[in-house]
Amino acid sequence: MPRPAAARQIPRSIRSPPAPRLTGPTAPPPAATRMPEFQTQCANLLKARFPLLYLSTWEEERALAAIRAIAQDPALIKTPRTVYVWKQTTGLSADGRPGREETRAPVKALEVVEQTDEPALFVFLDFHAFFGGPGGRAADPAVVRKVRDLVPALKNARSPKNVIFLSPTLVIPPELQKDVTILDFDLPTFEDIKQVLDAMIAANRQSGRIAIELADEDAERLAKAATGLTLQEAENAFARAMVQDGRLDAGDLEVVLEEKRQTIKKSGILEFVSSDVDMASVGGLENLKRWLKRRDKSWLDAARRYALPAPKGVLITGVPGCGKSLLAKAVSASWGLPLLRLDIGKIFHGLIGSSEENMRTAIRTAEAIAPCILWIDEIEKGFSAVGGGNDGGTSTRIFGTFLTWMQEKQAPVFVVATANNIDGLPPELLRKGRFDEIFFVDLPTRAERVQIFRLHMTRRLADATLIDGFALDDATFSALAAATEGFIGAEIEQIVISALFEAYFEDRAVRLDDLLHAVQNTVPLAVTQSEQIRAIRDWANVRAVAATPREHREGYAEPAAAPASAAATSPASAAAALAGADVSADPSAVDVASARGGRTVDF
Ligand SMILES: Nc1ncnc2c1ncn2[C@@H]1O[C@H](COP(=O)(O)OP(=O)(O)OP(=O)(O)O)[C@@H](O)[C@H]1O
Ligand SMILES: [Mg+2]
Numbered sequence: 158m159p160r161p162a163a164a165r166q167i168p169r170s171i172r173s174p175p176a177p178r179l180t181g182p183t184a185p186p187p188a189a190t191r192m193p194e195f196q197t198q199c200a201n202l203l204k205a206r207f208p209l210l211y212l213s214t215w216e217e218e219r220a221l222a223a224i225r226a227i228a229q230d231p232a233l234i235k236t237p238r239t240v241y242v243w244k245q246t247t248g249l250s251a252d253g254r255p256g257r258e259e260t261r262a263p264v265k266a267l268e269v270v271e272q273t274d275e276p277a278l279f280v281f282l283d284f285h286a287f288f289g290g291p292g293g294r295a296a297d298p299a300v301v302r303k304v305r306d307l308v309p310a311l312k313n314a315r316s317p318k319n320v321i322f323l324s325p326t327l328v329i330p331p332e333l334q335k336d337v338t339i340l341d342f343d344l345p346t347f348e349d350i351k352q353v354l355d356a357m358i359a360a361n362r363q364s365g366r367i368a369i370e371l372a373d374e375d376a377e378r379l380a381k382a383a384t385g386l387t388l389q390e391a392e393n394a395f396a397r398a399m400v401q402d403g404r405l406d407a408g409d410l411e412v413v414l415e416e417k418r419q420t421i422k423k424s425g426i427l428e429f430v431s432s433d434v435d436m437a438s439v440g441g442l443e444n445l446k447r448w449l450k451r452r453d454k455s456w457l458d459a460a461r462r463y464a465l466p467a468p469k470g471v472l473i474t475g476v477p478g479c480g481k482s483l484l485a486k487a488v489s490a491s492w493g494l495p496l497l498r499l500d501i502g503k504i505f506h507g508l509i510g511s512s513e514e515n516m517r518t519a520i521r522t523a524e525a526i527a528p529c530i531l532w533i534d535e536i537e538k539g540f541s542a543v544g545g546g547n548d549g550g551t552s553t554r555i556f557g558t559f560l561t562w563m564q565e566k567q568a569p570v571f572v573v574a575t576a577n578n579i580d581g582l583p584p585e586l587l588r589k590g591r592f593d594e595i596f597f598v599d600l601p602t603r604a605e606r607v608q609i610f611r612l613h614m615t616r617r618l619a620d621a622t623l624i625d626g627f628a629l630d631d632a633t634f635s636a637l638a639a640a641t642e643g644f645i646g647a648e649i650e651q652i653v654i655s656a657l658f659e660a661y662f663e664d665r666a667v668r669l670d671d672l673l674h675a676v677q678n679t680v681p682l683a684v685t686q687s688e689q690i691r692a693i694r695d696w697a698n699v700r701a702v703a704a705t706p707r708e709h710r711e712g713y714a715e716p717a718a719a720p721a722s723a724a725a726t727s728p729a730s731a732a733a734a735l736a737g738a739d740v741s742a743d744p745s746a747v748d749v750a751s752a753r754g755g756r757t758v759d760f
Pocket of ligand 1: 612
């Protein structure tokens, strides 16, 4: 599809801040971009005579172009409509003709809507100003009332008519909640962005001001890197890449990515996480790793041949400090997909926008960036208030938005959610069809502790002169694993660090004793939080799959039969004896350390 908008050229002098939009009043409007989903959805709502639609987007011009395209397309909408646009500055006008002066008053404009007797679409820009706002701004009661009065008139009019509110922010006064349908305007597709880039390249090639040294696949990579941005933001990112050194080449990928990171960060809800953690940096949890491995590449076209649905995601619950967050990061690196972190707390308590809008923005951005991993850390913090809240049902509604999305999403956005406190999780979230699987990460077993010690010790003791009297071999790791029954991964890492501190302080190499000493000085979480661990395990035994495979749980009591007496010969008591740790003092702690939870379903 041709893009008539003038492409942006980079002048000799470097501008900052970004250049003014070229799509100003004199520039031709941008072509409606291809967005079949939005088009059909919007057209269906219009045909079905939904009286009031609300589109929240910064991309006013692109949205207007899309609406105009729908209104003129008989294949989509049956009866083509005249599109009227209302702005406070110009009043209600069609086809760029100036409107009548008096329609600048919102109530007057709504009266015209009521009286118009032709198939029409009325787009009101920035009407949120009359709907009140999060900052305590009051709604205009006369306007709100007039909009309500309009609803039956629109529904029963002889000619089809609808009103669309188009604003950068979503504000719906309570009186209108039931009458307004929120419509999501998708971010530009890869193709849209590629067109902008191509146009910019062509324009700057002609002018010769910027050296363009870009192979076709590099251009594609640049455009791909800008997905998730609005067209304007993408254009700014490319412009920045060009002016930085007067050339556009493959090396600019990082500039575009950085610009995107910034832009997404500014939205305040999502954050790009660049992580170098791969699966090999996570000790144990082999069952979960295997399950994930089977889902790698499932977003590729090749998977369609098998008619596979796009994987929805995984919920990882468990004991704190045992590698849940670590694993979420590792999925991204091992699948080679970008990792977006969603801060669920900020959705509800963010300073920007309404909670509902925040959730929609986050989803939309993740879908535009897809394929990607959406990591929701500590999901319970956001959703546990659902149902019991006194926030006028906001959290319930947002939760509903999220659930519906999880259920229906087609875009390859793989959700990795983690939770410690499962009490708060609403049962709907756990229903089949939301997450593909729920895993439980328990205290690492002895076999897993061997791996965790190996990981942290080989990483931190890479310099052989730092080691005194022991080797980085299985015998050492096994001895340490035996001495640390009931320890979590984070405690194991801390033990290695403390030993290093000790040695550094005394200006010598690390001895095995330093490590064992640190073990003795640690009161593990399994002791201080044994009740909580027991509770979460009880929960998980019915609902979640053990992240640890059976072969690594040998010697531990299985969920159904975890007898208190198992302590006598369990690895726990052996370890406690070896380490002389506190574990032996508390029989209930030994019990916690000698069993492992979660259903055994090995993949
Ligand atoms: N299985 C493991 N393998 C390697 N290191 C681990 C493992 N588990 C924990 N660690 C170490 O402990 C640190 C904390 O782990 P992580 O943040 O993944 O825990 P978590 O399960 O997300 O805990 P929380 O519930 O408190 O968020 C990690 O950065 C890592 O160094
Ligand atoms: Mg965590």
